Amino acid sequence: MKTRYRLSDVARLAEVSTATVSAVINRQVGRNIRVSPETEQRVWDAIARLGYVVNPAARTLASGKNRILGIFTYEPIFPFQNHDYFYPFLLGIEEEAEAQGYNLLLFTHVTDAHGKRSIYNEDTNLLYTADGSVLLGLNEDKEELRRLQEGGYPFVYVGRRDVPDASISFTAADYTGATARLVEMMFDQGHRKVIYVCLPRWIESNQDREDGLFRAYLQRGFPLPAEPVLRIPTEQITPEIVRDLLAQGVTGTVVENDELAQALLSSLNALGLSVPRDFSIALCGNPHHAWDNSPDWTMFTIPRREMGSHAVRFLVERLNNPVDTSPRSIYLPCTIVSGQTIAAPPGLKNL
Template sequence: MSRAVNGRVTQKQIAELAGVSQATVSLVLNGRTEEGIRIPEETRARVLRVIEETKYVADPSARRLAGADNRILGVFTYEPAFPTRSLDFYTPLLAGIEAGAEKLGSDLLLFTSTPVVDGRRQLFHEQNRLLLADGVLLLGVEMDSHELERLVDGGYRVVAVGRRETPGIPYVGIDYSSATRSLVSRALDLGHERVFYLRVGSDGESVRDRLEGVRMGTADRAVAIESRIGTLATVADDWAAIRAFAPTLLVVESPDVASALYEAAERDGVDVPGELSIVVLGSSPRLTPDDVDFSRLNPPRAELGERAVHLLSRILDPDQSPSDLDMRSLLACPIIDGATLAAPRSAAPSSEGTK
């Protein structure tokens, strides 16, 4: 029968529950016997029984030698990182994380043993090994707020990659809201008055930030706007809805979906950007000379990963105390002019951008 212990179980708590000293717990965990000290088998068995009942996971950082940590950084992804459809999202992030870890002389440990429920990994389970690493980087479009709260309450050393609304969770994110607003405003300044927004079906903070950017960019503008959730599986229906609304500006969140819609426009003889401008709220890291040069946001995902590693290293360093501003920061998101945004043929650019 397991014992209920709030937060992260420590050696001190194990010692109190077993009725022994913390030094004794340490000796049992490390399998060592100090010269002149003999631990009775009954005592050893009692300590091991408490460890099993509390689901204690030994923290390697508790066994640091001469103040040096283990130089192991964990990486936990809520969505599987390696399926083909995830490569565009995770590849630059993991490259940045790897570069940051190399600079620190640290190893990376990818947590993959956690169960997947409804396409998303569960951070906490009966055999979680989070404490095998000195600290953990959290990746994913959506994260479980209850699990993030548990990390805060348990004193885990973590950094989320991407903005998170859960109080107390350190993060390094991208300022999608401001960048989206700037890109949409730039398009409307050219005279576009009918806008179709094809969104991603997710409740992640980055997705909500883009939505907010579109709202801010179109606020106080005399524009007609229509929106819907679109995927690669629904491109035909999405294109039909776009044609029915007859926009001059198409705002697409997913680069893959934008490419499919561009092909649909070509098949139907719709000139881009003459008849229809397309702006994309993201960018593929695997662009080739044959790809469409979309007017788009270019999220600095490699820098994001590296900066997240840097923040985690500061949190782990007992000689550093990152400020609240440093603990939750956003990177600027560049805009690529591209070749798919132009003034609509029926309108001249507006110097004021409002009607």
């Protein structure tokens, strides 16, 4: 392996100072620094002759920047299961990074001593290799995010994240608006008791969808059901549960995910009922899986690609203007997909 040439080698060969070489390779000539065309040509010749290539680490150390954006995910980034989940985000991130002239660093080596993926590993912030980072994943560690924000490190979360005692930048899907829209579609069909069914865990997107439900009731002035939200694990959805809902007069639901929706569907079928004839269901987001017996869901899709590209845009804005550290956020519109799973409630059809 031959030794690499240094900038000073180029300077010596071209008979100029290192400052001049630096100015030439960084296209500073004509800006604050002046170099005569002949001198510049000598520098380029010397570079070509030696086959000189700049050392990015040294450049980074000296300038404090390296035009690298990190991608940190709280779940493995390229697993089989999450394949279709992460991909559209990455697509948007890559597109925008390329457009902005940044490379992407995938933080793959991030499991700590306990086997957990985390940003701080033995007090080392792994992300510092990159000028700024895009963060993704459902199982984030809020305390880490707070610490990261406090440390002044530039990052943007893909997906709304509520961090106690901190305000962070994020790009989110407008779950609230999209969910409200689905509920209103049911209202338009004559439904009056529509509830939200979700898993029993507090996450921001569930909060947002719940808010969407409430907003729809508020806007239409319909009375909110006594139990507007059903928090339940998928495996606990049974025909009895569904019979209970029907007894309460519920005629339709918006549902967090496809597993829950499929479970509801199965229970309805077990009772001899069908969707949307006897009950309406709409899905709040993209299905996670391909199902054999999946109906054509009425649902909305999450603008993943746009969430990714906007995250990069926020990050680059922040890096270009380090003075303004105020957090930024955006709610991107979801797309409603009109399927075959909502219709007028059965009571109305009897009229």
